[in-house]
Amino acid sequence: MSRLSRKTRIFDYVRAHSDAQGLTTEMVANGLLIARSNVSKELNTLVREGQLQKLSGRPVHYVPGELQPVTADNAMSTPAVTPVAAAASTKSATKNVANDTDKKVDVFQSMIGSHESLGNQVEQAKAAILYPPRGLNTLIIGPTGSGKTYFANTMYQFAENQQVLTNPQGLITFNCADYAHNPELLMSHLFGYIKGSFTGANEDKDGLIQEADGGMLFLDEVHRLPPEGQEMIFYFMDHGTYSRLGETAKNHHANVRLVCATTEDPESSLLQTFVRRIPITIQLPAFNNRSAKERLELLKALLSLEANRINKQIRLTEDVVQALLGSVTFGNVGQLKSNIQLVCAQGFVNSLENDSEINITMDDLPQNIRNGLMTVASNRHELGAISELLDPVLIVKPNDGPTPLRNKNDNYELPYNLYEIIGDKASLLRREGLDKEHINRFITTDINLHLKSFYKQTQLAVSPENKLAEIVDQDVIDFTKTAQTTIQEMLGYNFKDNFIYAVSLHISSFIKRIQAGKPMRQMSSDMLAMVKEYPAEIKAAEVLKQRLDERYHLPIPQSEVYYLAILLISLKSMQLNGKVGVLVAAHGMSTASSMAQVVGQLLDDYDVRAFDMPLDMDPNVAYDHIKQQISDLDAGNGVLLLVDMGSLTTFGERITKETGIAIRTIDMVTTPVVLEATRKASLIDSNLDSIYQELVGFKGYSRISRNLPTETTPAPTMTTDGDQPENRAIIAICSTGVGTAERIKTILDSLLAQNFIEGITVFPISVVNMAARLDQISQSYQIIAATGIAKPDLDVPFISLEELLQGGGEKFIDQLAMGMNAPQSMVAESQELTPELCERYLGDYFTFLNPHKLTPILWQYSEVISDKLAQPMSNAFRIDLIMHLAGALERTAIKDEITAPDEEAATVKDSKWYPIVQQANQLLQEQLQLSFSPAETYYVVQLLETHQAELATS
DSSP: HHHHHHHHHHHHHHHOOOOOOOHHHHHHHHHHHHHHHHHHHHHHHHHHHTTTTEESSSOOOOEOOOOOOESOOOOOOSSOOOOOOOOHHHHHHHHTHHHHTTTTTGGGSTTTTTTTTHHHHHHHHHHHHHTTOOOOOOEEEETTTTTTTHHHHHEEEHHHHHHHSOOOOOOOEEEGGGGGOOHHHHHHHHHHEEETSTTTTTSSSEHHHHHHTTTTEEETGGSSSSSHHHHHHHHHHHHHOOOOTTTTSOEEEEEOOEEEEESSSSHHHHHHHHTTOOOOOEOOOOGGGOOOOHHHHHHHHHHHHHHHHHSEEEEEHHHHHHHHTTTTTTSSSHHHHHHHHHHHHHHHTTTOSSSSSEEOGGGGSHHHTTTTHHHHTOOOHHHHHHHHHOOOOOEEOTTOOOOOOOOOOOOTSSSSSSHHHHHHHHHHHTTOOOOOHHHHHHHHHHHHHHHHHTTTOOSOOOOOHHHHHSSSOHHHHHHHHHHHHHHHHTOOOOOOOOOHHHHEEEEEEEHHHHHHOOOOOOHHHHHHHHHHTOOOHHHHHHHHHHHHHHOOOOOOOOOOHHHHHHHHHHHHSSOOOOOEEEEEEESSHHHHHHHHHHHHSSSSSSEEEEEEETTTSHHHHHHHHHHHHHHHHSSSSSSSEEOOGGGGGGHHHHHHHOOOOOEEESSOOOHHHHHHHHHHHHHHEEEEEEOOOHHHTOOOOOOOOOOOOOOSOOOOOOOOOOOOOOEEEEEEESSSTTTTHHHHHHHHHEEEEEETTEEEEEEESSSSSSHHHHHHHHHOOOEEEESSSOOOOSSEEEEEHHHHIIIIIIHHHHHHTTGSSOOOOOOOOOOOOOHHHHHHHHHHHHSOOOHHHHHHHHHHHHHHHHTSSSSOOOOHHHHHHHHHHHHHHHHHHTOOOOOOOOHHHGGGSSTTTTHHHHHHHHHHHHOOOOOHHHHHHHHHHHHHHHHHHHHOOO
């Protein structure tokens, strides 16, 4: 959102101040007082969008104008060509193409390979588009990542340039896999429905066919259409008429050009009646079937995309280029693109101090990409062809040559600027005082998580063991591999590959417990009796214990031997019924499934399910899907529901009430949490409550430390008196207990994890009935610290909300770890609260908000409230109010609804603050076009009521 505002300002400035000579980046930066790098990035974006035009020469000048012909960034296509399944008259249309395209821009001309390996395919595409009177339906065939979606988009752009579309709406895309098993839902999306045709159909609605009338519809993964769906489509192709769901007569008409795509053989995966109605079939080849020249051109085009994003030149050595080309083993250009993004992101991290260039050498490549060099070297002809085209160093500069064409429907295109994320994270970590080594380590982890969550549909060429090494120390993996041979000989059983994953994770988790000073688990008498029935596994576990002791000098209790034995028994046994189910659910298009995919590759003998909840999905729809998945998963022992945030955290309790299935919910889920949950659930002693309790404090797997505690050197721990509960808690206090307090919890959870402190739960609470809530928490937890807008009447360390937000949290956690040496208060002199400081807070602690745009609005909102207060608004309360409002806006924007107590919500209009809040809410409606729900308004009123009560008693 902030980029849009900045981009608009830059565009307006160029349009207002530019003459025939144009403006340089420096001129715009000085005129608007915006950093030069940001101006350059936005100018290039405006050029790509066609709103500005570059003039030749140095320095580059920019003027308003039309987009010039562009170069394809990832013309993902291939050589093998099937015969054109069109009538002979199609050829005559092809002959006329040259005459027509001379007059208009031909986007195919800039497609890499259009005059070589893709020459025939391009002519087929042009014929399909120009064939009178309404073109020909087309089927594109090619392996995953070969560019079918890109090719379809280029066909659309060509059709639009040739002005053969009567109603261009952009390429309408429909992925048939999304509704492959629900023909009725598929029909409603494609053809629309009428009011009353099914529950929830409250009005008539047009489908994608009608939306594409006069334009083009792209049916991706068309082989996933069930037979009923194919029949619906080919009837429409025959007659041009259709009926909406709930209608009997086919009285609707649409003129739609259909382009379909599949990775499968159409003869075996599609109905022949469907195939016969598609006269043109375009076969796209695999990346490795294209010439060395084309492959290198594709690599350079993809690198130019990254250079433009980073706004730095990229320097690669010859062996890096060869390794990247050789790393494409199955994913074609899509895989090459993802590999390039990965190595450029890593190079960007390593070159943060270099303003103009990033250098990428073999040392920067992960092993799987590095292996690509061996692939190329193993083929002498291939190596010779590539070497002839390469210089010792390849340099790709921003703005060099034509701007690459970006494909908005490209499945391999990141929907965000990864380098902005990296840069922002680096700035934040520098402010926190971290050195370069730690910053690089944190950011490298972020890169991997971002890319893994994005590429859920591509199997990156990384072995499961390499993935495991990203989570567990390589030394632990090496130890496990050595131990596997001995254990197999002792038990007379050859384990599957999951032995390495499961045992490595178990050992790593065990080491982490020792590092954190966490007490070892005690085994129940029933489980002990069961384990003793497996003497061979106990003996093997004893050997593992001895070797662990020799290697890491760890104080290993006897109970851990029994848990190792249980692990060996579980790995040896077949999949058992009655295990705890695991379901991951998270916001976003691929977040949950990407985590489940990583876990599935590491623990391939266990079924972990995933549910991705798009940000615009109705929570009630998500609830129904999750409820069904939990019902399918439950085998009698219940289900672990691992979620990220928002409404998903409330589903477990509701589903338990409706179905009787035992569910335990863990929020703020990460890949290691999913991995640990799945690993524990796969054990033969899996118990829902015990797994849940162990996961509550789990923060990840260890890295080996040279200073591990031994039997003579006790692990540092935050000890308590003997009468105190073992569980510890930190209290986060705000006016209502929602919004700001939950944000404080997120901050503290992150700090605890970064400092490897486990077993501490952060409770967000309201100052309303605070004493009663503290008493309730104290029954099960030892309260060791507090933070927020008010200091509770407890003899524990306290840090104010102001101090926490201004960077004091790290010091607070450090002092907590010192136990009794921690101060009883950390309220320090805080900075004067300004809009600029608020903007920084919002930028640091909110994900979906634009702090630059929102801060003035929320500050104005607080002023409306301040005018009605009996005394000036304090810094603490203004922070609380603005942070709460920001949280409410974020929930509103992503449709993450909260609820309010029915009885109290009914009386909220009686509060004197209600009309004042409604007046302030009007600001949001006017400036943001967002309206608070009654529940959100209720909590804002409660916040003001609470603040008023505090002032009255102070």
